[in-house]
Amino acid sequence: MNGQAEIDPTPALPHLPACEMSCSSRAHCFVVPFTRGIPFDWYSVRWTSRLHMPKTGTLPTRIGVEGNDGYRLYVDGKLVIDNWRRKSYGVRFLPMAFTRGSTHDITLEYSESTGNARVKLVWDAGVALxxxxxxxxxxxxxxxxxxxxxxxxxxxxxxxxxxxxxxxxxxxxxxxxxxxxxxxxxxxxxxxxxxxxxxxxxxxxxxxxxxxxxxxxxxxxxxxxxxxYNPAGRLPITFPMAEGQLPLYYNHKPTGRGDDYLDLTGQPLFPFGFGLSYTLFEYSGLVIDPGSINANGSVRVRCTVKNTGVRAGDEVVQLYLKDVLASVARPVMQLAGFSRVELKPGESRELTFTIDRQQLQRLDRDMRWIVEPGVFRVMIGASSRDIRLRGELVVQ
CATH class of the missing domain: 3.40.50.1700 (Glycoside hydrolase family 3 C-terminal domain)
Structure with a gap:
């Protein structure tokens, strides 16, 4: 299939081409506009050719276009595929009944705005993909x-x-x-x-x-x-169930409304910090010492983790904080620390986290770091959605 290409320096396809070139289906035909006085982006192309059906063998049953940006396909002067306004990558096929020995006029129009230009006329000839x-x-x-x-x-x-x-x-x-x-x-x-x-x-x-x-x-x-090997990786991001849930992150600010959708829960598929193991772990003995500090003080948070399964493994224990009542909107929870511990079956270990000004501070309206008095919720768990222990810390 041999053809002719008309190239225009705008994406709107004016009637008069800025230049013409011929191309053959026997070789790849690359359009290099900047060598022909056409800008690298923001141009359009019209290819015209004739498609000859074989007199024997298998006939195509579909014809289509694969490309990005906008494209239109005409067969015998009739518009059969119109993707001119979509401006995104995709493949569109159209069923078409061809007859043996027939010849068809093909016109393919392509509009390039920005980015890499890619377009291809495709058809199947009854061969398995x-x-x-x-x-x-x-x-x-x-x-x-x-x-x-x-x-x-x-x-x-x-x-x-x-x-x-x-x-x-x-x-x-x-x-x-x-x-x-x-x-x-x-x-x-x-x-x-x-x-x-x-x-x-x-x-x-x-x-x-x-x-x-x-x-x-x-x-x-x-x-x-x-x-x-017993896996112990934990997700550093949130995996949504569907794109409609996005943005979806564990440390979002409160909105004052429910997070469920009409047709979908607001819960993620896998939350921040999630990860499975071939063994099981039990959390106990939360201690917050002292339970009250001033803005420059520090506190130690202790808990005990036990491997209750039959395999040795690592647990990643995660510490989260929540400012219960702040003068500005604060995240519903925020990671304040984590510790990875390796435990044999039946083994337990006490872990200690330190909370100080760095984890409690925030920027005020004058962009100064401050620690507000109030209550902070202390949460320890296996992920942001699997909290095992809860307590409170008071900042005077």
Whole structure:
């Protein structure tokens, strides 16, 4: 399929092109506008060509466009795909009945505003898509296995802002298809930020978030999955159930209203500080000494943690504070310290935290650090949503 390209120095496609170029489907056709007097951003292109259907073999059943920014596709002069105003990356297909030996006029218009330009005319010719073949192969392998480990995730980087926190591409379909085999499934997530999992998390047996674990990450994940290492990682961010909950963070300020939605709870999927272990831990014996201090004083907070399970493991004990009644809106809770402790089965240990001016102070209207008199709630737990011990500290 050979064609002609008309390039305009605006994204609105005026009738007269600033320059023309020819391109062939036998090679990649790159538009390099700055070498032709066109700005690097803020331009538009119109490609025109003729698509010839084969007289034998398999005919395409769909035609479409893959690209970012705005695009329009005309077949035989009729507008069949209009993505001119959306201005975001996507793939749009349209079913179309082609006949053998027919010829069709194709016009593809593309509007580039800012960022990387990317557009591609695509169609299928009845050949199974590569990703579909791979998913079918993976499902068959999972069905004949004792356990399936699915590694999925995202790529972080410049120009990779996401409008959706779901796993991109066909990864969620892969997880759901493998889970439908009834083979136990562990999903290992690779990525540097939060992801939503509501479509599939109830269908799998376990989830491991590996972040970006580096060259030896495979060995580390294998040690966790095989039980050679008892995991003790804790989330430094909040994972939402859906994007509509955002922004969602543990140390938000009170709003005076409920946090539930009409169709969804206000609770996160996984809260700040969350993480599981192959053993269990019990908290007891909260002591706040002294229970009352002045603005420059300090207090020691003690508690006892016991491993009540059958495996040795680490617990990350977290200390949170809340200013109960301040002169300005303060966070509903704020991390004030944490301690990681390794315990054998049945072993217990007393931990001590220190609270002083640094954890209690805030900026006033004149941007000065002050400590207001009042009551501070002291909370110790395994995450921001799993508070095990509570007490109060009075600042005179």
């Amino acid at each position: 590569d990703w579909a073949v791979k998913i079918n192969r993976s499902v068959a392998l999972a069905r004949s296995s004792d356990m399936a480990i699915v590694v999925a995730g995202i790529e972080e980087g410049e120009f990779r802002d996401r409008s959706s926190l779901a796993l991109p591409g066909n990864q969620e379909e892969l997880i759901q298809r493998i889970a439908a085999t009834r083979t136990p499934v562990v999903v290992v997530l690779v990525g540097g930020s939060a992801m939503t999992m509501s479509r599939w998390i109830d269908k799998v047996d376990a989830v491991v978030h590996a972040w970006y674990p580096g060259e030896e990450g495979g060995r580390a994940v294998a040690d966790v999955l095989l039980g050679a």
